[in-house]
Amino acid sequence: MKRxxxxxVAREAQRYHSGWERAWRSPEPKKSYDVIIVGAGxxxxxxxxxxGKNFGITNVAIIEKGWLGGGNTGRNxxxxxSNYLQDPSAAIYEKARxxxxxxxxxxxxxVMFSPRGVIMLAQTHHEVRGYQxxxxxxxxxxVKTEFIGPEKVKEIVPIINIDGPRYPVLGGLLQKRGGTARxxxxxxxxxxxxxxxGMDIIQKCEVTGVRRVAGRVVGVETTxxxxxCNKLGIVVAGHSGVxxxxxxxxxPIESAALQALVSExxxxxxxxxxxxxxxxxxxxxxxxxxxVIGGGTDSFNNYTQRGSFHHIxxxxxxxxxxxxxxxxxxxLRQWGGIVDMTGDRSPIISKTPLENCFINCGWGTGxxxxxxxxxxxxxxxxxxxxxxLANEFSVDRFKEGRFIDESVAAGVAH
Amino acid sequence: xxxLQCPYCGVMAxxxxxxxxxxxxxxxxxPGSSDADFETYMFMRENPKGVHFERWRHxxxxxxxxxxxxxxxxxxxxxxxxxxxxxxxxxLLETIRAARPGFKWREFE
Numbered sequence: 001m002k003r004x005x006x007x008x009v010a011r012e013a014q015r016y017h018s019g020w021e022r023a024w025r026s027p028e029p030k031k032s033y034d035v036i037i038v039g040a041g042x043x044x045x046x047x048x049x050x051x052g053k054n055f056g057i058t059n060v061a062i063i064e065k066g067w068l069g070g071g072n073t074g075r076n077x078x079x080x081x082s083n084y085l086q087d088p089s090a091a092i093y094e095k096a097r098x099x100x101x102x103x104x105x106x107x108x109x110x111v112m113f114s115p116r117g118v119i120m121l122a123q124t125h126h127e128v129r130g131y132q133x134x135x136x137x138x139x140x141x142x143v144k145t146e147f148i149g150p151e152k153v154k155e156i157v158p159i160i161n162i163d164g165p166r167y168p169v170l171g172g173l174l175q176k177r178g179g180t181a182r183x184x185x186x187x188x189x190x191x192x193x194x195x196x197x198g199m200d201i202i203q204k205c206e207v208t209g210v211r212r213v214a215g216r217v218v219g220v221e222t223t224x225x226x227x228x229c230n231k232l233g234i235v236v237a238g239h240s241g242v243x244x245x246x247x248x249x250x251x252p253i254e255s256a257a258l259q260a261l262v263s264e265x266x267x268x269x270x271x272x273x274x275x276x277x278x279x280x281x282x283x284x285x286x287x288x289x290x291x292v293i294g295g296g297t298d299s300f301n302n303y304t305q306r307g308s309f310h311h312i313x314x315x316x317x318x319x320x321x322x323x324x325x326x327x328x329x330x331x332l333r334q335w336g337g338i339v340d341m342t343g344d345r346s347p348i349i350s351k352t353p354l355e356n357c358f359i360n361c362g363w364g365t366g367x368x369x370x371x372x373x374x375x376x377x378x379x380x381x382x383x384x385x386x387x388x389l390a391n392e393f394s395v396d397r398f399k400e401g402r403f404i405d406e407s408v409a410a411g412v413a414h
Numbered sequence: 415x416x417x418l419q420c421p422y423c424g425v426m427a428x429x430x431x432x433x434x435x436x437x438x439x440x441x442x443x444x445p446g447s448s449d450a451d452f453e454t455y456m457f458m459r460e461n462p463k464g465v466h467f468e469r470w471r472h473x474x475x476x477x478x479x480x481x482x483x484x485x486x487x488x489x490x491x492x493x494x495x496x497x498x499x500x501x502x503x504x505x506l507l508e509t510i511r512a513a514r515p516g517f518k519w520r521e522f523e
Contacts, residue, residue, distance in 0.1 A: 241462075250454075250459075251459075251461070299433065301462075304489060308416065
Protein backbone atom coordinates (compact mmCIF):
# COMPACT_ATOMS: atom_id res chain seq x y z
CA MET A 1 0.00 0.00 0.00
CA LYS A 2 1.32 3.42 -0.92
CA ARG A 3 1.06 5.72 2.06
CA UNK A 4 -0.90 8.94 1.77
CA UNK A 5 1.19 11.98 2.65
CA UNK A 6 1.89 15.53 1.61
CA UNK A 7 4.74 14.17 -0.53
CA UNK A 8 2.36 11.75 -2.28
CA VAL A 9 0.01 14.63 -3.06
CA ALA A 10 2.91 16.70 -4.44
CA ARG A 11 4.18 13.75 -6.50
CA GLU A 12 0.75 13.01 -7.96
CA ALA A 13 0.10 16.68 -8.67
CA GLN A 14 3.00 16.55 -11.11
CA ARG A 15 1.62 13.61 -13.08
CA TYR A 16 -2.07 14.37 -13.38
CA HIS A 17 -2.95 12.16 -10.40
CA SER A 18 -2.42 9.05 -12.50
CA GLY A 19 -0.54 7.12 -9.84
CA TRP A 20 -3.15 6.71 -7.09
CA GLU A 21 -3.89 3.05 -6.53
CA ARG A 22 -7.20 1.52 -5.49
CA ALA A 23 -7.71 1.85 -1.75
CA TRP A 24 -8.62 -1.81 -1.30
CA ARG A 25 -8.60 -4.97 -3.38
CA SER A 26 -11.82 -6.69 -4.52
CA PRO A 27 -10.85 -10.37 -4.54
CA GLU A 28 -12.98 -13.43 -5.15
CA PRO A 29 -13.53 -15.46 -1.97
CA LYS A 30 -11.06 -18.19 -1.07
CA LYS A 31 -12.23 -21.66 -0.03
CA SER A 32 -11.54 -21.12 3.63
CA TYR A 33 -10.56 -18.48 6.21
CA ASP A 34 -9.56 -18.44 9.88
CA VAL A 35 -12.21 -15.82 10.57
CA ILE A 36 -15.21 -14.65 8.58
CA ILE A 37 -16.84 -11.38 9.55
CA VAL A 38 -20.33 -10.89 8.13
CA GLY A 39 -20.95 -7.20 7.49
CA ALA A 40 -18.48 -4.67 6.07
CA GLY A 41 -19.81 -1.67 7.92
CA UNK A 42 -17.79 0.30 10.44
CA UNK A 43 -18.12 -2.24 13.25
CA UNK A 44 -17.31 -5.25 11.04
CA UNK A 45 -14.30 -3.60 9.43
CA UNK A 46 -13.04 -2.31 12.79
CA UNK A 47 -13.36 -5.83 14.23
CA UNK A 48 -11.27 -7.20 11.35
CA UNK A 49 -8.73 -4.38 11.65
CA UNK A 50 -8.10 -4.98 15.37
CA UNK A 51 -8.01 -8.77 14.84
CA GLY A 52 -5.08 -8.09 12.54
CA LYS A 53 -3.44 -5.24 14.39
CA ASN A 54 -3.79 -6.46 17.97
CA PHE A 55 -3.76 -10.23 17.52
CA GLY A 56 -1.99 -10.89 14.21
CA ILE A 57 -4.99 -12.73 12.74
CA THR A 58 -5.02 -11.73 9.09
CA ASN A 59 -6.50 -14.74 7.26
CA VAL A 60 -9.85 -12.95 7.45
CA ALA A 61 -12.73 -12.36 5.05
CA ILE A 62 -15.25 -9.58 5.50
CA ILE A 63 -18.42 -10.42 3.59
CA GLU A 64 -20.85 -7.69 2.64
CA LYS A 65 -24.30 -8.04 1.06
CA GLY A 66 -24.31 -4.56 -0.50
CA TRP A 67 -21.39 -2.20 -0.70
CA LEU A 68 -18.87 -1.30 1.93
CA GLY A 69 -20.23 1.12 4.53
CA GLY A 70 -23.58 1.37 2.73
CA GLY A 71 -25.78 0.51 5.69
CA ASN A 72 -25.99 2.48 8.91
CA THR A 73 -22.32 3.51 8.64
CA GLY A 74 -23.30 5.73 5.71
CA ARG A 75 -26.66 6.77 7.16
CA ASN A 76 -25.93 8.13 10.61
CA UNK A 77 -25.44 11.71 11.78
CA UNK A 78 -21.74 11.12 12.63
CA UNK A 79 -21.88 12.20 16.26
CA UNK A 80 -19.12 11.02 18.62
CA UNK A 81 -19.46 11.32 22.39
CA SER A 82 -18.99 9.21 25.50
CA ASN A 83 -21.02 10.99 28.19
CA TYR A 84 -22.90 7.91 29.35
CA LEU A 85 -24.23 7.26 32.82
CA GLN A 86 -23.45 3.58 33.29
CA ASP A 87 -19.84 2.43 33.80
CA PRO A 88 -19.72 -0.27 31.09
CA SER A 89 -21.11 2.15 28.49
CA ALA A 90 -18.78 4.97 29.49
CA ALA A 91 -15.83 2.56 29.28
CA ILE A 92 -16.49 1.32 25.75
CA TYR A 93 -17.68 4.65 24.30
CA GLU A 94 -14.75 6.50 25.85
CA LYS A 95 -12.36 3.87 24.47
CA ALA A 96 -13.92 4.49 21.07
CA ARG A 97 -13.74 8.27 21.40
CA UNK A 98 -10.13 8.00 22.51
CA UNK A 99 -9.26 5.82 19.49
CA UNK A 100 -10.99 8.33 17.20
CA UNK A 101 -8.52 10.99 18.41
CA UNK A 102 -5.65 9.25 16.58
CA UNK A 103 -7.58 7.15 14.06
CA UNK A 104 -6.48 9.19 11.03
CA UNK A 105 -2.82 8.65 11.96
CA UNK A 106 -3.34 4.95 12.78
CA UNK A 107 -5.07 4.25 9.48
CA UNK A 108 -3.08 6.75 7.37
CA UNK A 109 -6.51 7.89 6.20
CA UNK A 110 -8.15 11.18 7.08
CA VAL A 111 -11.38 10.37 8.92
CA MET A 112 -11.84 14.10 9.62
CA PHE A 113 -12.38 13.62 13.35
CA SER A 114 -13.56 17.00 14.56
CA PRO A 115 -13.71 17.28 18.36
CA ARG A 116 -15.87 20.37 18.15
CA GLY A 117 -17.82 19.63 21.32
CA VAL A 118 -21.21 18.10 21.99
CA ILE A 119 -23.91 19.75 24.12
CA MET A 120 -26.90 17.80 25.32
CA LEU A 121 -29.56 20.31 26.22
CA ALA A 122 -31.46 20.11 29.48
CA GLN A 123 -34.93 21.45 28.73
CA THR A 124 -36.84 20.21 31.74
CA HIS A 125 -35.94 20.23 35.43
CA HIS A 126 -35.84 16.46 35.33
CA GLU A 127 -33.17 16.65 32.62
CA VAL A 128 -31.16 19.19 34.61
CA ARG A 129 -30.97 16.74 37.52
CA GLY A 130 -30.31 13.83 35.13
CA TYR A 131 -27.39 15.53 33.39
CA GLN A 132 -25.90 16.83 36.63
CA UNK A 133 -25.91 13.23 37.78
CA UNK A 134 -24.29 12.12 34.50
CA UNK A 135 -21.61 14.82 34.85
CA UNK A 136 -20.77 13.48 38.33
CA UNK A 137 -20.75 9.89 37.06
CA UNK A 138 -18.47 10.92 34.18
CA UNK A 139 -16.07 12.58 36.63
CA UNK A 140 -15.73 9.25 38.44
CA UNK A 141 -15.33 7.38 35.15
CA UNK A 142 -12.59 9.71 33.94
CA VAL A 143 -14.73 11.06 31.09
CA LYS A 144 -14.35 14.82 30.79
CA THR A 145 -17.77 16.47 30.77
CA GLU A 146 -19.30 19.42 32.57
CA PHE A 147 -22.75 20.77 33.28
CA ILE A 148 -23.13 24.33 32.03
CA GLY A 149 -25.83 26.95 32.56
CA PRO A 150 -28.13 28.44 29.89
CA GLU A 151 -26.00 31.60 29.40
CA LYS A 152 -22.97 29.47 28.63
CA VAL A 153 -25.05 27.42 26.17
CA LYS A 154 -26.09 30.65 24.45
CA GLU A 155 -22.47 31.80 24.32
CA ILE A 156 -21.35 28.57 22.61
CA VAL A 157 -24.42 28.32 20.35
CA PRO A 158 -25.49 31.87 19.46
CA ILE A 159 -28.30 30.69 17.17
CA ILE A 160 -30.14 28.94 20.00
CA ASN A 161 -33.29 30.30 21.59
CA ILE A 162 -32.83 29.68 25.30
CA ASP A 163 -36.20 30.98 26.48
CA GLY A 164 -38.58 29.15 24.20
CA PRO A 165 -42.14 28.97 25.45
CA ARG A 166 -42.49 25.21 25.73
CA TYR A 167 -38.94 23.95 26.22
CA PRO A 168 -36.64 26.64 27.60
CA VAL A 169 -32.94 25.74 27.75
CA LEU A 170 -32.11 25.27 31.43
CA GLY A 171 -28.53 24.12 30.91
CA GLY A 172 -26.57 21.48 29.11
CA LEU A 173 -24.10 18.65 29.45
CA LEU A 174 -20.99 19.64 27.52
CA GLN A 175 -18.34 17.20 26.33
CA LYS A 176 -15.63 19.34 24.76
CA ARG A 177 -13.78 16.44 23.12
CA GLY A 178 -16.92 14.99 21.58
CA GLY A 179 -17.73 15.90 17.99
CA THR A 180 -18.09 14.37 14.57
CA ALA A 181 -16.10 12.43 11.97
CA ARG A 182 -16.58 11.67 8.30
CA UNK A 183 -18.61 8.46 8.47
CA UNK A 184 -17.71 7.07 5.04
CA UNK A 185 -14.04 7.74 5.64
CA UNK A 186 -14.12 5.66 8.82
CA UNK A 187 -15.33 2.64 6.81
CA UNK A 188 -12.97 3.37 3.91
CA UNK A 189 -9.96 3.89 6.16
CA UNK A 190 -10.52 0.63 8.02
CA UNK A 191 -11.16 -1.18 4.72
CA UNK A 192 -7.92 0.09 3.21
CA UNK A 193 -5.95 -0.94 6.29
CA UNK A 194 -7.61 -4.39 6.39
CA UNK A 195 -6.94 -4.97 2.70
CA UNK A 196 -3.33 -3.93 3.25
CA UNK A 197 -2.96 -6.61 5.94
CA GLY A 198 -4.07 -9.20 3.35
CA MET A 199 -7.70 -9.52 4.42
CA ASP A 200 -10.33 -10.09 1.73
CA ILE A 201 -13.26 -7.68 1.57
CA ILE A 202 -15.95 -9.37 -0.50
CA GLN A 203 -18.73 -7.01 -1.53
CA LYS A 204 -22.05 -7.80 -3.21
CA CYS A 205 -21.97 -11.21 -1.59
CA GLU A 206 -24.96 -12.09 0.55
CA VAL A 207 -24.78 -14.72 3.27
CA THR A 208 -27.71 -17.08 2.75
CA GLY A 209 -26.99 -19.73 5.35
CA VAL A 210 -24.76 -20.68 8.26
CA ARG A 211 -23.43 -24.25 8.14
CA ARG A 212 -23.29 -25.92 11.51
CA VAL A 213 -21.95 -29.25 12.79
CA ALA A 214 -22.42 -30.34 16.41
CA GLY A 215 -22.89 -26.88 17.88
CA ARG A 216 -20.09 -25.31 15.87
CA VAL A 217 -20.05 -23.14 12.79
CA VAL A 218 -18.06 -24.68 9.94
CA GLY A 219 -18.78 -22.12 7.26
CA VAL A 220 -21.30 -19.94 5.50
CA GLU A 221 -23.31 -20.28 2.31
CA THR A 222 -23.19 -17.16 0.18
CA THR A 223 -24.30 -15.96 -3.23
CA UNK A 224 -20.66 -16.47 -4.27
CA UNK A 225 -20.56 -20.06 -3.04
CA UNK A 226 -19.72 -21.86 0.14
CA UNK A 227 -16.89 -20.54 2.35
CA UNK A 228 -15.38 -22.36 5.35
CA CYS A 229 -14.20 -20.70 8.54
CA ASN A 230 -12.85 -21.50 11.99
CA LYS A 231 -14.62 -18.57 13.63
CA LEU A 232 -17.61 -16.49 12.57
CA GLY A 233 -18.38 -12.93 13.62
CA ILE A 234 -21.84 -11.53 12.88
CA VAL A 235 -21.74 -7.73 12.75
CA VAL A 236 -24.75 -6.70 10.69
CA ALA A 237 -26.70 -4.10 12.69
CA GLY A 238 -30.35 -4.01 11.54
CA HIS A 239 -30.24 -7.48 10.02
CA SER A 240 -28.87 -9.22 13.15
CA GLY A 241 -32.18 -11.02 13.61
CA VAL A 242 -32.05 -12.39 10.07
CA UNK A 243 -28.50 -13.72 10.53
CA UNK A 244 -29.26 -15.13 13.99
CA UNK A 245 -32.20 -16.95 12.46
CA UNK A 246 -29.84 -18.56 9.91
CA UNK A 247 -27.49 -19.55 12.74
CA UNK A 248 -30.39 -21.02 14.71
CA UNK A 249 -30.58 -18.82 17.79
CA UNK A 250 -32.79 -15.96 18.92
CA UNK A 251 -31.91 -12.45 19.98
CA PRO A 252 -33.61 -9.94 22.28
CA ILE A 253 -33.74 -7.52 19.37
CA GLU A 254 -36.31 -5.71 17.26
CA SER A 255 -35.47 -3.73 14.12
CA ALA A 256 -36.98 -0.39 13.16
CA ALA A 257 -36.25 2.55 10.89
CA LEU A 258 -34.47 5.62 12.25
CA GLN A 259 -34.41 8.77 10.14
CA ALA A 260 -32.13 11.67 9.43
CA LEU A 261 -32.20 14.62 7.06
CA VAL A 262 -29.94 17.39 5.80
CA SER A 263 -30.67 20.94 4.74
CA GLU A 264 -29.31 22.95 1.86
CA UNK A 265 -25.78 24.22 2.61
CA UNK A 266 -25.54 27.54 4.43
CA UNK A 267 -22.69 29.62 5.85
CA UNK A 268 -21.09 28.42 9.10
CA UNK A 269 -23.48 29.14 11.95
CA UNK A 270 -22.96 26.44 14.57
CA UNK A 271 -19.61 24.88 15.43
CA UNK A 272 -20.77 22.32 18.00
CA UNK A 273 -23.17 19.39 17.99
CA UNK A 274 -26.40 20.11 19.85
CA UNK A 275 -28.70 17.35 21.03
CA UNK A 276 -32.15 18.00 22.42
CA UNK A 277 -33.36 14.73 23.84
CA UNK A 278 -36.64 15.95 25.31
CA UNK A 279 -37.89 16.91 21.87
CA UNK A 280 -36.09 14.08 20.00
CA UNK A 281 -33.91 16.15 17.72
CA UNK A 282 -30.23 16.80 17.24
CA UNK A 283 -28.32 18.96 14.86
CA UNK A 284 -24.81 19.75 13.66
CA UNK A 285 -23.37 21.53 10.65
CA UNK A 286 -21.33 19.53 8.16
CA UNK A 287 -18.16 20.82 6.55
CA UNK A 288 -20.19 21.41 3.39
CA UNK A 289 -22.51 23.70 5.37
CA UNK A 290 -25.55 21.44 5.49
CA UNK A 291 -27.42 21.26 8.75
CA VAL A 292 -27.46 17.55 9.64
CA ILE A 293 -30.53 16.61 11.64
CA GLY A 294 -31.37 13.35 13.35
CA GLY A 295 -34.86 12.37 14.35
CA GLY A 296 -36.86 9.64 16.00
CA THR A 297 -37.29 5.91 15.52
CA ASP A 298 -40.46 4.29 14.19
CA SER A 299 -42.50 2.70 16.94
CA PHE A 300 -43.07 -0.55 15.02
CA ASN A 301 -40.79 -3.22 13.51
CA ASN A 302 -39.75 -2.60 9.95
CA TYR A 303 -36.95 -2.99 7.43
CA THR A 304 -38.01 -0.19 5.08
CA GLN A 305 -34.98 2.17 5.32
CA ARG A 306 -37.46 5.04 4.94
CA GLY A 307 -39.27 5.71 8.17
CA SER A 308 -42.57 7.42 8.92
CA PHE A 309 -42.91 10.99 7.78
CA HIS A 310 -44.59 12.29 10.91
CA HIS A 311 -41.37 11.69 12.87
CA ILE A 312 -39.63 14.22 10.65
CA UNK A 313 -42.43 16.66 11.23
CA UNK A 314 -42.07 16.27 15.00
CA UNK A 315 -38.30 16.62 14.91
CA UNK A 316 -38.29 19.67 12.69
CA UNK A 317 -41.09 21.34 14.65
CA UNK A 318 -39.12 20.95 17.85
CA UNK A 319 -35.85 22.13 16.32
CA UNK A 320 -37.45 25.21 14.78
CA UNK A 321 -38.58 26.17 18.26
CA UNK A 322 -35.06 25.72 19.60
CA UNK A 323 -33.27 27.25 16.57
CA UNK A 324 -35.73 29.82 15.08
CA UNK A 325 -33.31 30.76 12.26
CA UNK A 326 -33.64 27.37 10.57
CA UNK A 327 -37.37 27.87 9.93
CA UNK A 328 -36.83 28.94 6.30
CA UNK A 329 -34.22 26.31 5.45
CA UNK A 330 -35.02 23.91 2.64
CA UNK A 331 -34.31 20.27 3.31
CA LEU A 332 -32.29 18.48 0.64
CA ARG A 333 -32.46 14.84 1.56
CA GLN A 334 -34.13 12.51 4.00
CA TRP A 335 -33.31 8.83 4.55
CA GLY A 336 -33.68 6.00 7.01
CA GLY A 337 -31.53 3.20 8.37
CA ILE A 338 -32.55 0.01 10.14
CA VAL A 339 -31.52 0.04 13.77
CA ASP A 340 -31.58 -3.00 16.03
CA MET A 341 -32.99 -2.23 19.44
CA THR A 342 -32.41 -4.34 22.55
CA GLY A 343 -34.59 -4.38 25.65
CA ASP A 344 -32.22 -2.15 27.64
CA ARG A 345 -31.09 -0.06 24.61
CA SER A 346 -27.48 -1.14 25.13
CA PRO A 347 -25.49 -3.19 22.61
CA ILE A 348 -24.65 -6.87 22.60
CA ILE A 349 -21.03 -8.00 22.10
CA SER A 350 -21.20 -11.61 22.98
CA LYS A 351 -20.57 -15.29 22.52
CA THR A 352 -23.56 -17.18 21.14
CA PRO A 353 -25.01 -20.67 21.66
CA LEU A 354 -22.67 -21.77 18.85
CA GLU A 355 -19.19 -22.34 20.23
CA ASN A 356 -17.17 -20.44 17.60
CA CYS A 357 -19.74 -17.85 16.59
CA PHE A 358 -19.73 -14.33 18.02
CA ILE A 359 -22.18 -11.49 17.59
CA ASN A 360 -21.88 -7.73 17.79
CA CYS A 361 -25.24 -5.98 17.46
CA GLY A 362 -27.93 -3.98 19.20
CA TRP A 363 -26.21 -0.60 18.85
CA GLY A 364 -29.65 0.82 18.21
CA THR A 365 -29.62 4.50 17.37
CA GLY A 366 -26.03 5.23 18.40
CA UNK A 367 -23.48 2.88 16.90
CA UNK A 368 -21.26 5.18 14.85
CA UNK A 369 -19.56 6.78 17.84
CA UNK A 370 -18.62 3.34 19.15
CA UNK A 371 -17.03 1.88 16.02
CA UNK A 372 -13.35 1.78 17.11
CA UNK A 373 -14.14 0.63 20.67
CA UNK A 374 -16.66 -1.92 19.47
CA UNK A 375 -14.20 -3.37 16.96
CA UNK A 376 -11.46 -3.40 19.60
CA UNK A 377 -13.64 -5.32 22.09
CA UNK A 378 -15.14 -7.69 19.49
CA UNK A 379 -11.68 -8.56 18.14
CA UNK A 380 -10.44 -9.30 21.66
CA UNK A 381 -13.50 -11.45 22.37
CA UNK A 382 -13.05 -13.39 19.13
CA UNK A 383 -9.30 -13.86 19.54
CA UNK A 384 -9.08 -14.61 23.28
CA UNK A 385 -12.62 -15.61 24.25
CA UNK A 386 -12.77 -12.81 26.80
CA UNK A 387 -12.76 -9.03 26.65
CA UNK A 388 -13.06 -6.79 29.71
CA LEU A 389 -14.71 -4.08 27.59
CA ALA A 390 -17.27 -6.49 26.12
CA ASN A 391 -17.90 -8.60 29.19
CA GLU A 392 -20.84 -6.62 30.59
CA PHE A 393 -22.45 -6.52 27.13
CA SER A 394 -22.92 -10.28 26.97
CA VAL A 395 -26.34 -11.48 25.82
CA ASP A 396 -26.60 -13.41 29.12
CA ARG A 397 -27.35 -10.16 30.90
CA PHE A 398 -31.02 -10.46 29.94
CA LYS A 399 -31.32 -13.84 31.62
CA GLU A 400 -29.35 -12.68 34.64
CA GLY A 401 -31.07 -9.32 35.02
CA ARG A 402 -27.89 -7.22 34.72
CA PHE A 403 -29.23 -4.57 32.39
CA ILE A 404 -27.16 -1.63 31.25
CA ASP A 405 -30.07 0.72 31.36
CA GLU A 406 -29.11 3.68 29.21
CA SER A 407 -32.62 4.21 27.89
CA VAL A 408 -33.29 6.01 31.13
CA ALA A 409 -29.89 7.66 31.26
CA ALA A 410 -29.61 8.93 27.71
CA GLY A 411 -33.17 9.34 26.47
CA VAL A 412 -33.71 8.30 22.89
CA ALA A 413 -30.91 10.08 21.10
CA HIS A 414 -28.20 7.63 21.94
CA UNK B 415 -48.09 6.57 6.21
CA UNK B 416 -49.18 3.24 7.60
CA UNK B 417 -52.96 2.86 7.87
CA LEU B 418 -54.74 0.05 9.69
CA GLN B 419 -58.47 -0.62 9.93
CA CYS B 420 -59.62 -0.87 13.51
CA PRO B 421 -61.63 -4.13 13.76
CA TYR B 422 -63.81 -2.63 16.51
CA CYS B 423 -64.95 0.78 15.24
CA GLY B 424 -64.19 0.16 11.56
CA VAL B 425 -62.19 3.39 11.15
CA MET B 426 -59.23 3.37 8.75
CA ALA B 427 -56.76 4.75 11.23
CA UNK B 428 -53.50 6.45 10.34
CA UNK B 429 -50.31 5.68 12.17
CA UNK B 430 -50.49 8.88 14.23
CA UNK B 431 -53.87 7.76 15.57
CA UNK B 432 -52.49 4.41 16.70
CA UNK B 433 -49.87 3.23 19.13
CA UNK B 434 -47.78 0.15 18.47
CA UNK B 435 -47.87 -2.55 21.11
CA UNK B 436 -45.18 -4.97 19.95
CA UNK B 437 -45.19 -8.66 19.18
CA UNK B 438 -48.57 -10.44 19.25
CA UNK B 439 -49.63 -13.68 20.95
CA UNK B 440 -46.87 -13.79 23.57
CA UNK B 441 -47.28 -16.58 26.05
CA UNK B 442 -46.77 -15.04 29.45
CA UNK B 443 -44.53 -16.54 32.14
CA UNK B 444 -44.53 -15.17 35.66
CA PRO B 445 -43.39 -16.15 39.15
CA GLY B 446 -42.54 -19.84 39.42
CA SER B 447 -41.51 -20.22 35.79
CA SER B 448 -38.00 -21.17 34.73
CA ASP B 449 -35.38 -18.48 34.05
CA ALA B 450 -35.24 -19.50 30.40
CA ASP B 451 -39.02 -19.23 29.94
CA PHE B 452 -39.13 -15.88 31.69
CA GLU B 453 -36.24 -14.52 29.61
CA THR B 454 -37.88 -15.69 26.40
CA TYR B 455 -41.20 -14.11 27.32
CA MET B 456 -39.67 -10.88 28.58
CA PHE B 457 -36.93 -10.17 26.02
CA MET B 458 -36.65 -12.58 23.10
CA ARG B 459 -38.60 -11.26 20.13
CA GLU B 460 -39.60 -12.33 16.67
CA ASN B 461 -37.94 -9.90 14.29
CA PRO B 462 -38.95 -11.17 10.86
CA LYS B 463 -38.01 -9.55 7.59
CA GLY B 464 -41.44 -10.31 6.18
CA VAL B 465 -44.85 -10.97 7.71
CA HIS B 466 -45.16 -10.04 11.37
CA PHE B 467 -48.06 -10.31 13.81
CA GLU B 468 -48.32 -7.48 16.26
CA ARG B 469 -50.52 -5.67 18.74
CA TRP B 470 -51.81 -2.17 18.15
CA ARG B 471 -54.01 0.16 20.13
CA HIS B 472 -56.44 2.58 18.54
CA UNK B 473 -55.19 5.11 21.08
CA UNK B 474 -56.54 8.34 19.61
CA UNK B 475 -59.80 6.71 18.58
CA UNK B 476 -61.98 4.10 20.21
CA UNK B 477 -59.11 3.08 22.51
CA UNK B 478 -59.35 -0.64 21.79
CA UNK B 479 -56.43 -3.05 21.50
CA UNK B 480 -56.34 -5.19 18.38
CA UNK B 481 -54.01 -7.34 16.25
CA UNK B 482 -52.55 -6.78 12.79
CA UNK B 483 -50.63 -8.92 10.29
CA UNK B 484 -48.21 -6.74 8.37
CA UNK B 485 -45.13 -7.12 6.21
CA UNK B 486 -42.12 -5.36 7.75
CA UNK B 487 -40.48 -4.78 4.37
CA UNK B 488 -43.33 -3.50 2.16
CA UNK B 489 -45.68 -2.41 4.99
CA UNK B 490 -48.44 -4.37 3.19
CA UNK B 491 -51.24 -5.09 5.67
CA UNK B 492 -52.80 -8.55 5.37
CA UNK B 493 -55.51 -7.91 7.88
CA UNK B 494 -56.47 -6.80 11.37
CA UNK B 495 -58.39 -8.80 13.95
CA UNK B 496 -59.69 -8.49 17.47
CA UNK B 497 -57.62 -8.89 20.61
CA UNK B 498 -59.74 -11.71 22.06
CA UNK B 499 -57.71 -14.52 20.54
CA UNK B 500 -54.35 -16.19 21.18
CA UNK B 501 -53.81 -17.29 17.57
CA UNK B 502 -54.28 -15.53 14.22
CA UNK B 503 -57.57 -16.41 12.44
CA UNK B 504 -57.32 -19.38 10.02
CA UNK B 505 -58.55 -17.42 6.99
CA LEU B 506 -55.94 -14.70 7.58
CA LEU B 507 -53.18 -17.33 7.68
CA GLU B 508 -54.58 -18.72 4.43
CA THR B 509 -54.42 -15.27 2.79
CA ILE B 510 -50.81 -14.84 3.92
CA ARG B 511 -49.79 -18.33 2.71
CA ALA B 512 -51.28 -17.56 -0.70
CA ALA B 513 -49.49 -14.19 -0.94
CA ARG B 514 -46.18 -15.30 0.61
CA PRO B 515 -45.30 -18.92 -0.13
CA GLY B 516 -42.90 -20.31 2.47
CA PHE B 517 -44.04 -17.82 5.09
CA LYS B 518 -43.11 -18.75 8.66
CA TRP B 519 -43.74 -16.95 11.94
CA ARG B 520 -43.11 -18.85 15.19
CA GLU B 521 -45.13 -22.06 14.90
CA PHE B 522 -47.30 -20.77 12.08
CA GLU B 523 -46.41 -21.50 8.48
